[in-house]
Amino acid sequence: MKILLIEDDQETAGYIIRGLKEQGHLVDHASDGHNGLMLASDSSYDVLIIDRMLPKIDGLTLLNMLRQTGITTSALFLTAMGSIDNRVQGLEAGADDYLIKPFAFAELNARINALARRPPLEQQISIYTVADLEMNLIKHTVTRARKIIHLQPTEFRLLEFLLRHANTVVTRTMLLEQVWGFYFDPKSSVVETHISRLRNKIDRGFDQEIIQTIRGAGYRIDTP
Amino acid sequence: MILPKFLHTAVFRFTFLYTCVFVTSVALLGVFIFFDVRFNLEQELRHRIESDMSQLIGDYHDDGLEELRHDIRERVDPEKTERLIYILQSPSKRIMFDSIPNVPSEQGWHYLRFKKSNNITQQVLVKTIYLKKGFIFAVGADLNRVRIAEDAILRSFSIACIFILIMSIFGGFWLSQRFLSQVNRIAETTERISQGELSARIPITGTRGDFDYLSNVINKMLERIEKLVNNVQHVSTAIAHDLRTPLGHLRQKLEHHIYLNHSQSDIFTDAVKNIDSILATFTAILRIAEIESKAQRAGFKDLDLSKTLNNALEIYRAVIEDSGKILSTNIQKDIWIKGDEQLLLQMLANLIENILQHSQASQIIVNLIRSNNCITLIISDNGIGISEEHIHKVQQPFYKGDASRTHKGKGLGLHLVAVISKIHGLKLNIFNVKPGLEIKLTYTKNINY
Numbered sequence: 001m002k003i004l005l006i007e008d009d010q011e012t013a014g015y016i017i018r019g020l021k022e023q024g025h026l027v028d029h030a031s032d033g034h035n036g037l038m039l040a041s042d043s044s045y046d047v048l049i050i051d052r053m054l055p056k057i058d059g060l061t062l063l064n065m066l067r068q069t070g071i072t073t074s075a076l077f078l079t080a081m082g083s084i085d086n087r088v089q090g091l092e093a094g095a096d097d098y099l100i101k102p103f104a105f106a107e108l109n110a111r112i113n114a115l116a117r118r119p120p121l122e123q124q125i126s127i128y129t130v131a132d133l134e135m136n137l138i139k140h141t142v143t144r145a146r147k148i149i150h151l152q153p154t155e156f157r158l159l160e161f162l163l164r165h166a167n168t169v170v171t172r173t174m175l176l177e178q179v180w181g182f183y184f185d186p187k188s189s190v191v192e193t194h195i196s197r198l199r200n201k202i203d204r205g206f207d208q209e210i211i212q213t214i215r216g217a218g219y220r221i222d223t224p
Numbered sequence: 225m226i227l228p229k230f231l232h233t234a235v236f237r238f239t240f241l242y243t244c245v246f247v248t249s250v251a252l253l254g255v256f257i258f259f260d261v262r263f264n265l266e267q268e269l270r271h272r273i274e275s276d277m278s279q280l281i282g283d284y285h286d287d288g289l290e291e292l293r294h295d296i297r298e299r300v301d302p303e304k305t306e307r308l309i310y311i312l313q314s315p316s317k318r319i320m321f322d323s324i325p326n327v328p329s330e331q332g333w334h335y336l337r338f339k340k341s342n343n344i345t346q347q348v349l350v351k352t353i354y355l356k357k358g359f360i361f362a363v364g365a366d367l368n369r370v371r372i373a374e375d376a377i378l379r380s381f382s383i384a385c386i387f388i389l390i391m392s393i394f395g396g397f398w399l400s401q402r403f404l405s406q407v408n409r410i411a412e413t414t415e416r417i418s419q420g421e422l423s424a425r426i427p428i429t430g431t432r433g434d435f436d437y438l439s440n441v442i443n444k445m446l447e448r449i450e451k452l453v454n455n456v457q458h459v460s461t462a463i464a465h466d467l468r469t470p471l472g473h474l475r476q477k478l479e480h481h482i483y484l485n486h487s488q489s490d491i492f493t494d495a496v497k498n499i500d501s502i503l504a505t506f507t508a509i510l511r512i513a514e515i516e517s518k519a520q521r522a523g524f525k526d527l528d529l530s531k532t533l534n535n536a537l538e539i540y541r542a543v544i545e546d547s548g549k550i551l552s553t554n555i556q557k558d559i560w561i562k563g564d565e566q567l568l569l570q571m572l573a574n575l576i577e578n579i580l581q582h583s584q585a586s587q588i589i590v591n592l593i594r595s596n597n598c599i600t601l602i603i604s605d606n607g608i609g610i611s612e613e614h615i616h617k618v619q620q621p622f623y624k625g626d627a628s629r630t631h632k633g634k635g636l637g638l639h640l641v642a643v644i645s646k647i648h649g650l651k652l653n654i655f656n657v658k659p660g661l662e663i664k665l666t667y668t669k670n671i672n673y
Contacts, residue, residue: 009469015476022483080468082507083514084566102472102503105479154538180539184511184570185504187577193542 001116002026002044006036006059007051007078012101016049016078019105020112033057040066045073046116049108052079052090060093067094074115078108084183106171106217113168128163130223131208135163144202154180155198162211162221171218195219234407235400242396243389250388254381261373266349269365270333273351276308277363284355292361296321308365309348315358327360328352336364347371406435410442422450461513464506471506475499508636512621515567515643524562524648529599530555532565533592536572540580544588547580555592559599561667563648571644574637575603575663583607585660597668601650604662615654 003020007013008031020027028045030036033054040048040062048066052059063075075097077090082100090098097111128135133144142149142159151159161179162170172191176182180190195211203209212220276299284292296310300321309322319327328334331354337347350364409426416424425446426439475496482492533555544551579588585607592601610618617623619642622635638654645652645665653664 011473012476015473015480018480019483080465080472082510084564085514100507102468102475105476105483152538154542180535181566181569182539182573183566184573185507186573188540188543188580190539190543193546194539197542 001046001112002028003047003049003112004028004030004036004039004045005049006030006033006040006054006062007049008032008054009051015105016108019109023109025112031055033059033062037062037065040073041069041071047112048073048075049078049112050075050095052077052081052086060089063093063095076108076111076115078103087183106169107173110169110171110174110218114165114170114174117165117168125164128160128166130163130166130210130221132206133202133210135159142202144206149201151198151201154194155201158194158198159202162219166221166223169214169218169220174218234404235397238400238403239393239396242399243392246392246396247385247389250381250385254377254385257381258374258377261377262370265370265373266367269349269367269370270351273308273349273363273365277351277353277361280361280363281353284361289355289359292355293320308363309350311350311360311362311364313360313362322364324348324350324362324364327362329360335367410435410439413442417446422446422453457513457517461510464509464513468503468506471499471503475503505636508640512636512640512643515640515647524564526560527563527565527568528558529561529563529568529601530557530559530592532568533572533590533601536569536576537590540573540576543580544576549580549585550587551590552587553590555590556594559592559594561599561648567644568648571641574641578637578641579603579605579607579661583609583661599667601665602662604657604660606660609656609659609661610654612656615656618654619652 001024003025005013005016005020005027007016007029010031013029013031017027017029028039030039034056036050036054037057048063050059050063054062057065059077059079063077066073066075075095077095077098078101079086079090079098080101081090087098096115099108099111126136126138128137132146133142135142137160140156142151142156157179158175161175173185175191176186182190199209199211203211210221212222214220280292280295283295293312296312299307300310301307309324311322311324311327312320313327314320324336325338326336328336328350331352334350334352335347336350337345340346347367348364349367350362352360352362355361406429413424413426425443428436428439428443430436478492478496478499482496537551537553537555541551576588579585583605585605587606589604590602592599594600614623618638621639623639642652648667650665650667653666655662655664
């Protein structure tokens, strides 16, 4: 995957570049807004990682300019500006995701992968299948080995999100934000509890576990 | 007795007082003039009587009784108006010249009051003197002129009083309105400030009056307070913000080390956890500062509180049940308020988390009801509650309750609840219900914000 990192803090940039290279990605780096804009205009990148507080051109303006020139490369803001309003501004400027510094590398990695593998918006999937599990979004049903499984609304949304991001790691924070709209970190094990209930319903009594736990990172559903 | 509402207003009281003072002073002036005029008019009559009598008595002493009669006869010419009254009484009590019902037997000044033949009461002032051989001589004056003057004064002052009454009611009302509108301006401003709008200032009218002076002094004080508050907020936010970057770098290094060495060492993972915990505190501080400095209810939308509450409970129900607690709810549908959904969700989450972490309860009850203009959300549990001495302090930041209790929290959860509820105009009350704790949030419509 080809990634452009626009980040002025050398230490953070070094850490991200090292991490991403270890994951086998190609990384270009721009340390100010001006260079970032020049490089990003190339549009051969899969994902842009943009800091908001940049010299010369700030991240928000930069992304606005890119979007206005028709460049639709997936973009993630990686910033210390973490207020609710900041996030709204970022997403309104055309970012696809918003991650607040400081961050865990696993979180950033998972989010980049989710962005890169995101299916185009127009493509509507109505049926997901993994092994013998089938989820029908139109009929709103889930079956495993042709047996109907009754899920609570929140469990249904959780499974749908995991399937939509099949083959990528989904972190706890991604689930909190995108399944439940929690932009804060609850102390209770909300995610773990729901995952374990969902597992009980779809995996119990079957040899093959549908939902994998990736230690230190999150959860993943693999499709062949 | 219940008085009408306007009787309690400051405008009414001010006007009433103003009118009373004004009318009383005019009435006092009237009384003073009344007595002064009466005294002077009477004094003048006495002088006239005195001088006429001394002239007549002089003639009497020189030329005898006949001359006196002659003089009086000249004076009692019926064509003369405003003449004095003359009475001469013989020893046989026969009265000559003017007649009065009874001539006083003692010498000196007398006030006499009698009815005339045409039934009009007449008042006269007379001076009597004894002559030789048992004759009594009296000279007097009609007091009617004095009465007419008195009546005129009374009448004109009564009319003046009525006018002054009307004028002073209007004047007092106008003045007090003016005065109170200035007081109200100050009150409105302080009200806005107490609701967190620290930049509010009292408008200056430019009349350079006492109120402008007072407003200026208050405004200066407000400026100072605003600066101090902003400084405190700025410093705490800056600390939290600036420490995040080096902590972030530290975290990156530790994480990289764990990755490179495939280290499963608990020391490094624990260190990352510690850093995350510090960062979480900073995030909470920044979040609180953000909410507190948020422009008043800016960006609030109409939202279905019932739905938001149901969402929060749907997320937490599994956690609550898995921790062995029973959750019962009674949530009325379609209760709408103006607010920020994310903030309200965080507030509700914090309230439930608070019970999960600290209460040791076995049951949680959530009620959302609307009655009249009031929306009430009650979240109660049957846990250990909070001791009475601490219950008032739990809304303060970094307050961690009883020192004896093992606390995992940072003491920011309920403070955040207090901050979020405040900007939504929700009144937060926390009670011990023995057993357990009841958290009550009330929203009354028509609150001015």
